[in-house]
Amino acid sequence: MKFAFVAALTTAFAPVVLAAEPAVSIQLRTQSGLMKYDQSSVRVKPGQSVEITLQNTDQLPHNLVILKEEGVFMEVAQKAWELGEKGPLKQWIPEDPRVLAHTPMIDPGQSGKVAFTAPDTEGVLDFVCTFPGHAMIMNGRILVSRAPAPGLSGLTCMVFKGAWDKLPDFLALPQENKVSVDEVNDNLIALGVTPLRDQFGLVFNGGLEIPVDGEYVFHLGSDDGSRLVIDDQEVIRHDGVHPYSEKRKKVKLAAGLRRVRVEYFESGGEEALTLAWSGPGFDRVWLSKDERPPGEEFPEAILAATDGRPVMYRGFLSPSGGSRRLIAVGTPEQLHYAFDQDQLRLALLWKGSFLDAGRHWVGRGAGDISPLGFAVVERPAGEEFAVLASPDQPWPALDPRGRATRSRYRGYALDAAGAPTFRYTLEGVEIDDAIRPVGRLAEASDLLVRTLSLRAAPAGGTVYFRLGASEDAAPGAGGFWRIGGSLQVKVEGGAAPVSSHGQLLVPVTFDQGQARLQISYRWL
Amino acid sequence: MSSRFVPSLASLLLCSTALADPAREEMSYPLVSLAMPAGAVIEPGGIDLLPGQRLAVGTRRGEVWIVEGAYAEPPQPKWTLFASGLHEILGVAAAADGALTITHRPGVERLRDTDGDGRADQFENISDGWGINGDYHEYAFGSRPDRDGNIWTVLCLTGSFSSDVPFRGWCLQITPTGEIIPTCSGVRSPGGIGPNAAGDMFYTDNQGPWNGSSSLKWLKPGGFVGHPDGNRWFDLAPNLGKAPTSPQSNSRLVVERERVPQLVPPAVFLPHGRLGASSSGIAADTTVGKFGPFAGQMFVGDQCYSNVSRVFLEQVNGLYQGAAIMFREGFKSGCVPLRIDADGSMFYGGTARGWGSRGGQEFSLERVRWNGVTPFEIHEMRAKPDGFEFTFTQPADVKSLADAANWSASAWTYIYQSDYGSPEVDEYKPVIEKIEVAADGLSARVHVDKLTKGHIHHFTLSGVRNPAGESLVHDSAYYTLNEIPRP
Secondary structure, eight states: OHHHHHHHHHHHHOOSSOOOOOOEEEEEEEETTTTEESOSEEEEOTTOEEEEEEEEOSSSOBOOEEESSSSOHHHHHHHHHTTGGGTTTTTTOOOOTTEEEEOOOBOTTOEEEEEEEOOSSOEEEEEEOOSTTOTTTSEEEEEEOSSOOOOEEEEEEEEEEOOOSSOOOGGGSOGGGEEEEEEOTTOOBOGGGOSOOSSEEEEEEEEEEEOSSEEEEEEEEEESOEEEEETTEEEEEEOSSOSSEEEEEEEEEOSEEEEEEEEEEEOSSOOEEEEEEEETTEEEEESBSOOOOOOOOOOOOEEOOBTTBOEEEOSOBSSOTTOSOEEEEEOTTSEEEEEETTTTEEEEEEESOOEEOGGGGSTTOOSOBOOSSEEEEEOOSSOSEEEESSTTSOOOOOOTTSOOSSEEEEEEEEOTTSOEEEEEEETTEEEEEEEEEESOTTSSOOEEEEEEEEESOOSSSEEEEEEEOOOOSSOOGGGOEEETTTEEEEEESSSOOEEETTEEEEEOOOBTTEEEEEEEEEEO | OGGGGSOOHHHHHHHHSSOOOHHHHHHHSOEEEOOOOTTOOOOEEEEEEETTTEEEEEETTSOEEEEESSSSSSOOOEEEEEEOOOSOOOOEEEOTTSOEEEEETTEEEEEEOSSSSSSOOEEEEEEOOSOOOSOTTOOEEEOOOOTTSOEEEEEOOBTTTBOOSTTTTEEEEEOTTOOEEEEEEOOOSEEEEEEOTTSOEEEEEOSBBTBSSOEEEEOOTTOBOSOGGGGGGGGGOGGGOSOOOOOOSSBOHHHHHHHOTTBOOOSEEOOBTTTBSSEEEEEEOOSTTTTOSOTTOEEEEETTTTEEEEEEEEEETTEEEEEEEEEEOOOSSOEEEEEEOTTSEEEEEEEOTTTOOTTOSSEEEEEEEOOSOOOOOEEEEEEETTEEEEEESSOOOHHHHHOGGGOEEEEEEEOBOSSBOOOEEEEEOOOEEEEEEOTTSSEEEEEESOOOTTOEEEEEOTTOBOTTSOBOSSOEEEEEOSSOOOO
């Protein structure tokens, strides 16, 4: 009610004749490797002096051309392209009455400005990069409007206390969990409604006026879990204990007032809650007090084993131990791993979902992706086999660029079921390395079992396999050593492990030039 | 007879624009799209030919597809997945024994199907000896094997600006046993690699630092092809001796060639904004006439403009140089791989992702085939001590050819600099002093008042007609004059 009154006041006193609006500065950025501006829509007021700074963080030159109309950016860009050889001298700006203002071409790593006065009437303008070939993706809209950016109204917040690792059914909680119910005067979602910082929950309820029928995108970010409900329909669920991240969803909404509910809980550690929305003519209007720069957004491209065959992926992966050549293997059993072609080692193990390649399959695919599942175990960097004269000798170091110095990667072969056996050589010794799940996720016993077959004993010295760092003096139940706090490892074949420089080393014993080790990895 | 030479209003309009007419290109070189499986995202990065009129297409998503039916009229493509899990494939080479050698980001690998089920089951590492640091720009393009069986690779700079890990900005040859032969430094941002008809290796580099415009460059062993940042790795290339002196920025290639003897200038510029903006795939016409009148010439794709230019090359004073002429426009996506089969089919792989392209489609596989109709085109353009000699694919009308009013010429060069690209500079208009026309109308010798070493000499033959009154399909030729032939 209070908000409605304020809104009425604002309307009543809104100037009919436009007073000079204060000038506005807008920061726009090109997104590296994506051929896009970081905002597809910006908002200015009629008659306002506008200065837009374009920071070019991409590897190609770009410009920013403001047009006087909406929906004409391709036509104007085509005219720019037809400049041909004159294009570079003219900064790819065509002679066209629809051009309102523009930056020059901005080289990679540079920035440029364009200043103009917004039209006196409300409407929509295009902006576009007119460098040949860019306009299809590099364009956006300037909304010229007197109306304030759309926001929540009549916002209230219920505060709860409790320890959860998932969103509870707040409305069903007993009285002792309830702390307070308050109006939120500025109608912005914020954690500041309560002094609580750990073990609490919030439920915001408010109204949101949908200006026109259309598609709207909601961006819900939280640390820990949250969800967004519109008119009793769940739109986004971002549940569980997790660091701050954002989820988004596009929904079709009819014009009119909708009821919005945001639920949130914080377990411990850092906390955050953000909500923004985009729609026809506006981009990322914040509905929360906390505003976080949007993370790069990619459409999902979930990779998973199909038809009982593993899926392999070689795009850049993190954590990588410094290697840039990880070969990720996703199994139908949902026990996954990454083999390291640079360092000849098992680099990563994880469970559950395999990978989302979305980041790599959009734009130029910049950046690393990370395991999508859980129980991610990162094994230490370095070659796993070495030929040593004695176990006390220092383990061979990687080269300055994080690559093996003793072993060489030879490739892999797929078996009839599509599972790879990696092959590498170490000072004349040929090694076959087959990593296979035993059991599957959600079974009582899930293991990755690694069979290492070695051929041709070295001329001198002993081949050692580095099992990892263990504080155990002897293996525990079932012959498993605890390794690095997150794994249990059992070795079959080879001589008894010896401890050297804080690492367990397994001496490999050859019989007629052949040796075999079997290593079982179990998540702790 | 004379009425034939009165141009109609329509042809006047046609001549008034520098844009080619795709309808006229289509009359000799029809273009068709090869449909892809519904829902599949196939972004070609490499194409090679397999026995039985099949294609192997390597993709940016790291897959290899086999295509049957691509030669049928109309095409009836059938796609089968051969391999997956590789990393941005930008080179595919089929061997006689059925193996496919692919070049992708981490290295060169040989793929085999040993159990005959139609899918690769062996992925043998031939070489992974170059550095990658995770930057998306560190593309690796690979050729098909040369006469020694070596795969030539060109390795893009880190972020296209610097060489942060070994051999970024280099051409390396990879021998069949995996030995690395450092071959050239100075590479910036390649778009394709392949030999000319004589077997010398070329690649395309893109406009940017030290590259005033995109161009086709000769990978002369031991040469330095322009961008100095990769020269820091000469200690890893003892076969090449000492690193070249660094060129000075804000200079000209002809000037720096005097200071840096290893500097090999681009064989042919594909002038930025005129023929394209991002040179890519290379294919030599070794069809001996099956692809039309251009036997022995080269074709160069453009990713941004989604077109293919034609390049005539000659050697003068030990350097390659020659002319670039538009060949075919109207492709649906930006060119990366380009391949011509002996039957006269050109296959064009298109992808726009991340770079934009005029074609408008995100990805494509397209085919151009010569239909036997000879287009009226400039055939060759050769440098002479005081001008150029033009030949034509059909007799030109001798009168129109001899009339200097039907010709125009301009010349310019680019700044050789560490800044991004260059405007056209040092421009002037060579005066055509004399045109000697062969009686058969198949050639014309043009004398000009001044040639400039290092300049692009651009001739537009807008008024030249054939006896049927038709203009040239493409009336502009851009000759990169690295050397002026001695009289």
